Amino acid sequence: MILPVKISKAIRQPAGTNSWKAWFNKDISLKGISKGKKLKINQQVKVIQLFKQLLKAGFTLTEIVAFLERSHLLKESSLSLMKASLMRGDRLDQMFASVGFSDNIVTQIALADKHGNLLGSLTKIETYMLRMTKVRKKLMEVATYPILLLGFLILIMLGLKNYLLPQLLEGDGKDNWAVQLVQIFPQLFFVSLCGLLVLSLILYLWVKHQPALVFYRRMAKIPFIGQTVRLYTTAYYAREWGNLLGQGIDLLDLVSLMQEQKSNLFRELGADLEEALMLGQSFPDRIATHPFFTKELSLIIAYGEANARLGYELEVYAEEVWQAFFNRLNKATTFVQPLIFVIVAVVIVMIYAAMLLPMYQNMEGMMS
Secondary structure: OOOOHHHHOOOOOOOOOOHHHHHHHOOOOOOOOOOOOOOOHHHHHHHHHHHHHHHHOOOOHHHHHHHHHHHOOOOHHHHHHHHHHHHHOOOHHHHHHHOOOOHHHHHHHHHHHHHOOHHHHHHHHHHHHHHHHHHHHHHHHHHHHHHHHHHHHHHHHHHHHHHOHHHHHHOHHHHOHHHHHHHHHHHHHHHHHHHHHHHHHHHHHHHHOOOHHHHHHHHOOOOOHHHHHHHHHHHHHHHHHHHHHHOOOOHHHHHHHHOOOOOHHHHHHHHHHHHHHHOOOOHHHHHHOOOOOOHHHHHHHHHHHHOOOHHHHHHHHHHHHHHHHHHHHHHHHHOHHHHHHHHHHHHHHHHHHHHHHHHHHHHHHHHO
């Protein structure tokens, strides 16, 4: 299906344009326009599914937006932003960005506008988001009961502190380590929670001001997390590069296109690859220097260039890595429940020790 020209038309800047001329030529249609808040994951999935099905059936974007209005999947404010974007003649990725789709999806839609396989990209986005939704749901299922149990035990400990501890502290129990630990546990828990929140805020601010390439290089070196990061970035970029190269886009156009995207990592990696290619370094050799890609990716690229099937080889490899990525996430979720149960067990042991040890001490004192 062919989209209306005003939506699917790509806006490309010629290479070597002067900075002032590039400033005047760049798209500023969305500046000053209030954008919607980030949509919930389930809303994004439903809208992607609707767009895919209706585009496949031959609907135009105007008809899809009208159908979306009748479906009540989005709020009136989001629909108004979509209509305004449609009236301005924005591209589809700009429309999605205006209503609060994630940067990941916006970037993939923008790239689909270049390689022309929009339906294929929507299908892959849908598959990825459904997998991520399933992982989140599984994580919530395995963590909900232990967390509720842990919260219940904390309430019990608060009750013990107010009613049982005063009696234990009157006798020999005041010197017992378990009694003292139960006494300070609520304060220790809330101090630890506040410390974790502060640490998370500091980490978020630090990450926000880090160049994306530097951040991902450091993340790739962290045990366990690093392998997960490598699988994700490899699968994501192999898929997008495979789509673009498979449609006949050459490497120089590819790296130039990467620098126009919304994702910080896309832009920085595109600039890095362009500089390397200009200096005569090969594409696979430069990819091999980045620790956030798997070692096999550079070999796949070299093999694909040798047999002139680079786009196809990258797409096949991307599917394999996506499968490995989600298998790893599924395995990780299975460790959450046992970990929380261990914490709950430690709390239970502390409660029993606080109640029973003073009793045994009193019994020993009476017998002696």
